Amino acid sequence: MTMSDSALLKTYRISYDLYMLLFSKPLGRSLRDLFIVLDDFKERGIKFRSLTENIDTETATGRAMWQMVGVLAGLERSQIKERTQAGVAAAQARGVQFGRKKKLKPYQVQQIRKRIRSGEAPSDVAESCNIGRSTLYRALAD
Numbered sequence: 001m002t003m004s005d006s007a008l009l010k011t012y013r014i015s016y017d018l019y020m021l022l023f024s025k026p027l028g029r030s031l032r033d034l035f036i037v038l039d040d041f042k043e044r045g046i047k048f049r050s051l052t053e054n055i056d057t058e059t060a061t062g063r064a065m066w067q068m069v070g071v072l073a074g075l076e077r078s079q080i081k082e083r084t085q086a087g088v089a090a091a092q093a094r095g096v097q098f099g100r101k102k103k104l105k106p107y108q109v110q111q112i113r114k115r116i117r118s119g120e121a122p123s124d125v126a127e128s129c130n131i132g133r134s135t136l137y138r139a140l141a142d
Contacts, residue, residue: 034070103131104139112136 056062126136
């Protein structure tokens with residue numbers, strides 16, 4: 001359960017005995033979170049009703065439907081993850097490079113090395129190349 005979820009619950013557990021919401025997505029990020037929240041509600045005597053999914057946890061059918069909604073949400077997240085991984089693998093197979101492009105080209109790094117070997121201060125070299133010292137040192141380390 002995230003901090004915002006727990007803060008949300010604290011506001012409702014003070015004086016309400018029914019928790020209604022339009023969409024179930026903000027209540028939990030995973031099926032486990034949903035069950036934790038619903039168990040917490042049950043312990044405190046708070047009834048839960050989702051207006052969009054038409055689920056009322058006071059009935060056996062409502063509890064079963066809630067579990068099915070959670071399972072389907074978990075399945076959807078798993079499928080998204082699998083598709084994303086497959087897409088990344090296909091892109092890597094095509095030679096796509098991920099991440100930020102390097103600030104310095106290889107020939108620039110060679111020039112910087114020569115200037116530093118000739119005695120020029122790294123901070124002066126970095127300033128003349130319009131890069132930070134940390135960028136310069138990272139390039140030299142590669």
